[in-house]
Amino acid sequence: MKRVSVLMGGPSAEREVSLNSGANCAAALKEAGYKVATIDVTRDVPALIKAIKAQKPDVIFNALHGRWGEDGNIQGILNFIGIPYTHSGLMASAIAMDKPMAKRLFADVGLRCPKGVLLHKSQVLKGDPLPRPYVVKPANEGSSVGVQIIKQSDNARPFDGIEWPYGEYVLAEEFIQGREFTVGVMGDRAMTVTELKPDTGFYDYAHKYTSGLTVHLCPAPLREDIAAEAMRTALVAHQTLGCRGVTRCDFRYDDSNGDDINKLYLLEINTQPGMTALSLVPEQAKHLGISYPELVSWMVEHAACDA
Incomplete structure (x- = not known):
């Protein structure tokens, strides 16, 4: 019986989501027949290494x-220890989390992303860096943490009067109006397209992890060629960064003047998609006839180590 250690928690702003994902994954892996243990990860690296060695996972x-x-x-630590792990390796993970760098690489292979600029947060407070409406987001965060849409009617400047704990630099991007889509990638194939319809605003952190706030349409009611382009783009993004395992790409599609394949924009790639009850990759897998235990089993059996 293969032994699997599930790393969960962590010190990031997404700790609670990770605990939820980890608990779900652990339960599904046990159901699939693996011997499973969990580790609540902190910043204590020696303690983490000790816990991993004590559990002796495969x-x-x-x-x-x-x-x-x-x-x-964490990928670097696991490479050093030499234990295969799920999801992408060190380089792909680092680049995907660095949104400005990922956008440069996507542009190099012809993928369409919103225009943007990386600025020090003090520059943003001095005045609008882009014509309104535009988006400001941390350069290195996931799950839409810290994302704000600055509208024409807003009086306040971005994060004016609130704490900005996401680093010194801010990515400002043009706001793409329209519909929101996401595409999961599993190995060498795109899964399907899901449309996200939040009850208000956009698909932010609260809408991702609060039941009832967002309707998921899977598969999305979308013209066939537009859906095919979204899936092609997600797979190319995955391959461009050298990702492995499962990833998920988020999109905006401006169909205000009718369907136009050139109005589909890749926002970002997520190398560690959520695995909670509300998460999108398990939902897309189910649409394809892949159960949750089968999905996490596939991820374990395709684990790898850069070392």
Whole structure:
């Protein structure tokens, strides 16, 4: 029986989501017949290494989210130990989390992303860096943490009067109006397209992890060629960064003047998609006839180590 240690928790802003993902994954792996143990990860690296060695896993299931868990840090530790782990390796994880760098690489292979600029947060407070409406987001966070849409009617400046704990630099991007889509990638194939319809605003952190706030349409009611382009783009993004295992790409599609394949924009790639009851990759897998235990089993059996 293969032994699997599930890493969960972590010190990032997405700790609670990770604990939820990890618990779900652990339960599904036990159902699939693996011998499973969990580790609540902190910043104590020696303690983490000690816990991993004590459990003697054959594979690490990385259910961490956000900084430290999906930005190459934990991947480097696991490479050093030499234990295969799920999801992407060090380089792909680090680049995907660095949104400005990922956008440069996507542009190099012809993928359409919103125009943007990386600025020090002090520059943003001095005045609008882009014509309104535009988006400001942390350069290195996941799950839409810290994302704000600055509208024409807003009086306040971005994060004016509130704490900004996401680093010194801010990514400002043009706001793409329209519909929101996401596409999961599993190995060498795109899964399907899901449309996300939040009850208000956009698909932010609260809408991702609060039941009832967002309707998921899976598969999305979308013209066939547009859906095919979204799936092609997600797979190319996955391959461009050298990702492995499961990833998920988020999109905006402006159909205000009718369907136009050139109005589909890749927002970002997520190398550690959520695995909670509300998460999108398990939902897309179910649409394809892949159960949750089968999905996490596939991830374990395709685990790898850069070392």
